[in-house]
Amino acid sequence: MKIKDTTKLVSRLRDVMNAATYTDQPLKAIIIPSSDAHQSEYLVECDLRRAFISGFTGSAGTAVVTQSEAALWTDGRYFLQAEQQLDSNWTLMKMGIPETPSIEDWLCTVLPASSCVGVNPLLYSSSSWNKMKNALEKEGHKLLETKQDLVDEVWTNRPSYPCSDLIIVDQSTAGSTCLEKITNVQQMMKDKEVKWTVVTALDEIAWLFNLRASDIQYNPVFLAYAVVGCDSVHLFINQSRITPEISSHLTKSVTIHNYDDVIPFLMDNCASQKTWLSSNSSEAIVSSIYSKYRHMSSNSPISMIKCFKNESEINGMIKANNQDAVALCRFFHWMEQEVPNGQVTECSAAQKSFEFRQQEQDFVSLSFQTISSSGSTGSIIHYSPNPESDRVVDVNEVYLCDSGGQYRTGTTDTTRTVHFGQPSKYVKECFTRVLKVSVLGMICVNQSRTELRCPFESGTFTLIDTGSCPVGMYIGNSERVVSVAADVELKAGLVITDEPGYYEDGKFGIRIENALLCKSAETPYRFDGKQFFKFESLALVPIQAKMIELSLLTAEELAWLNNYHKKCRDVIGSQLQKSGHNDVYDWLIEQTKPIM
Known part of the structure; x- marks a missing residue:
C-alpha cells in the first residue's frame, strides 16, 4: 500500500490550531473522527477528513493531533492496514489491546496543564462528546467546539458535496407508504409523550420517505435531516433535488427546508419541547435542545421499526x-x-x-x-x-x-x-x-x-x-x-x-x-x-x-x-x-x- 507523506499537512494543521481563528483559545490538540454530520459509516469524499490528514483509509478510526504528536486509534480489523498506510508522523494506537490507552487517557497524559482540545461538534456524537468532556475537565482541560472544521482549512482541493437524483421506492417493494411510516413514528412518539423526533441517520431518512439516491458510494442514501412532529413533518435537503415527481410523492404533509437550516429550526421550534434524540446524533444537534427536554435513546423510533422487515x-x-x-x-x-x-x-x-x-x-x-x-x-x-x-x-x-x-x-x-x-x-x-x-x-x-x-x-x-x-x-x-x-x-x-x-x-x-x-x-x-x-x-x-x-x-x-x-x-x-x-x-x- 502506498504511504502518504503527511508532514506538511500536520504542520499546517498545527498552525491553524495555534491561530485560534475558529475557537476562543489556541488549541493544544484536535480530534478528527471518522464520521460525517450524520455519524455515517460510509462517507462522501469531501467528508473523509481523517483519511486526508492521516493517510489511513480504513472506515473506522480516530485521529488526534497535538502540538508535538499525532496518533490514530483503530480496531483489530485495520491494524495491518494502518501499519502499512501511516507514515512516521503517526503512532498507531491498537484499540482492544490492554496496554493501549483510550484517547482521553492519552490526552490527559501528553497535554500540558489547562489545555484546550478542539473538535467539530457536527462530527462528534453527543455520547462521545460528554465522555471526552468529562474526562478532560476532570484533569483540568477543556473540550471546545470549533466553529469550522480545521482540517477543511488545510484541505485546499476538498471536493464539493454530491447532489444525486432522488429515486422513489414503490409501495409494493417498501410494503408501506411514506405516510403510513410517519404515522407509526408519530404513534411511538405519542406513547413516549414527546412532541418532536429528530432524525439524523441517512438510512433512516431514506427508509422513512421511501426515497433513495447515490450521494454515498455503495449506499443509496442522500444528505438530509428530518424532524417529525406530532402533526407535521419537515425534511431538510438541497431543495433543487425536489422535482415535481418527488414533491407529489411526499405530498403536502412534508414541508421542505434547506439542508443547513436544521439547527436554527430546532432552536426555534423544538428547543423547549420534549424531543426524541438518538444518542448517536451529533453534539451540534443535541445541544440545540435544552437538556431538560431531551428524550435520549440509543435507538431512534425509526431504527426500531425498520430493522424488522415486513x-x-x-x-x-x-x-x-x-x-x-x-x-x-x-x-x-x-x-x-x-x-x-x-x-x-x-x-x-x-x-x-x-x-x-x-x-x-x-x-x-x-x-x-x-x-x-x-x-x-x-x-x-x-x-x-x-x-x-x-x-x-x-x-x-x-x-x-x-x-x-x-x-x-x-x-x-x-x-x-x-x-x-x-x-x-x-x-x-x-x-x-x-x-x-x-x-x-x-x-x-x-x-x-x-x-x-x-x-x-x-x-x-x-x-x-x-x-x-x-x-x-x-x-x-x-x-x-x-x-x-x-x-x-x-x-x-x-x-x-x-x-x-x-x-x-x-x-x-x-x-x-x-x-x-x-x-x-x-x-x-x-x-x-x-x-x-x-x-x-x-x-x-x-x-x-x-x-x-x-x-x-x-x-x-x-x-x-x-x-x-x-x-x-x-x-x-x-x-x-x-x-x-x-x-x-x-x-x-x-x-x-x-x-x-
Whole structure:
C-alpha cells in the first residue's frame, strides 16, 4: 500500500490550531473522527477528513493531533492496514489491546496543564462528546467546539458535496407508504409523550420517505435531516433535488427546508419541547435542545421499526439474495476455470464479480467495496485490492471474497473462502473450525424442532458475537440499530449477517458469512404459550467441500450442510437453468452433491 507523506499537512494543521481563528483559545490538540454530520459509516469524499490528514483509509478510526504528536486509534480489523498506510508522523494506537490507552487517557497524559482540545461538534456524537468532556475537565482541560472544521482549512482541493437524483421506492417493494411510516413514528412518539423526533441517520431518512439516491458510494442514501412532529413533518435537503415527481410523492404533509437550516429550526421550534434524540446524533444537534427536554435513546423510533422487515421487504430480500447467489455462482465457476491460467489478480477478480452482478435484474450497485484477497492479504480483515497492492490469485493459496450488492428489492452481503488447488490439512482444519462456529453453529436455533435446545424464545436478546450486523432493504449492508450484545430483541423479520473468521498475519484469512432471517418457529411444547424463533439462511452460495475436514463434523452438522446445499441446488439451480447458464448449473450440481 502506498504511504502518504503527511508532514506538511500536520504542520499546517498545527498552525491553524495555534491561530485560534475558529475557537476562543489556541488549541493544544484536535480530534478528527471518522464520521460525517450524520455519524455515517460510509462517507462522501469531501467528508473523509481523517483519511486526508492521516493517510489511513480504513472506515473506522480516530485521529488526534497535538502540538508535538499525532496518533490514530483503530480496531483489530485495520491494524495491518494502518501499519502499512501511516507514515512516521503517526503512532498507531491498537484499540482492544490492554496496554493501549483510550484517547482521553492519552490526552490527559501528553497535554500540558489547562489545555484546550478542539473538535467539530457536527462530527462528534453527543455520547462521545460528554465522555471526552468529562474526562478532560476532570484533569483540568477543556473540550471546545470549533466553529469550522480545521482540517477543511488545510484541505485546499476538498471536493464539493454530491447532489444525486432522488429515486422513489414503490409501495409494493417498501410494503408501506411514506405516510403510513410517519404515522407509526408519530404513534411511538405519542406513547413516549414527546412532541418532536429528530432524525439524523441517512438510512433512516431514506427508509422513512421511501426515497433513495447515490450521494454515498455503495449506499443509496442522500444528505438530509428530518424532524417529525406530532402533526407535521419537515425534511431538510438541497431543495433543487425536489422535482415535481418527488414533491407529489411526499405530498403536502412534508414541508421542505434547506439542508443547513436544521439547527436554527430546532432552536426555534423544538428547543423547549420534549424531543426524541438518538444518542448517536451529533453534539451540534443535541445541544440545540435544552437538556431538560431531551428524550435520549440509543435507538431512534425509526431504527426500531425498520430493522424488522415486513412481508414485502422480506420477499425482496429473498429475491435479492437469490439474484446475488446466481452472480456469485457464475463468478466462482469462472474463477475455477481461469485461476489455473495464472492471469487472474485480486483486482480483476473483484471486477469480474461486479460484472456478473451487473447482469442481474434490479442490480443498482455494490453494497461495499469488494474484499478480494489471496493468501497473505486475506489476513487483513477489511482489505480491498488496489493497483499498488494487487497480486495474482494463486492456486496454492487461500482466496477470500467478501462482497455484496444493492438491488432494488434488497441488500446482500456474502463471504466465501475457497481454494483453487489442494488446501493443506492445517488450512482445512482452520476452515472447518470457522464453519462449525458459523452457519453450522446456528444448528442450535435453525434445525431440529424436536430438541428443546433449538429455537429461542421471545424476549431473547443478542448475546454471542460472531461478527454479526443487520442488513437493510436496499439501504445498507450494516444497519446501526443492532449489534450483537446490544439491547435489541431478536424476533421475526430481523435480518442479520453471521460472519466469524480466522486470520493469520502474513499467511491467509478465512471468513464464512451468510445473511440470516429471523423467523417464527414451531416447537413440540408450548412453554406457557411463549413464541419461539429460528434463523434461516438467505444466502444460498455453496460452501466448498474440499476445504472441509470431514472428520471434525458431527453427523448433525453434516446433515445440515447437505440440506443447505440441496436448497442451493433447488433454488439457485433452477434460476441458472432458466437463465441459460447450463455450464454454471453443472458446476453447482457438482459443488452441492451430498457429502457422505
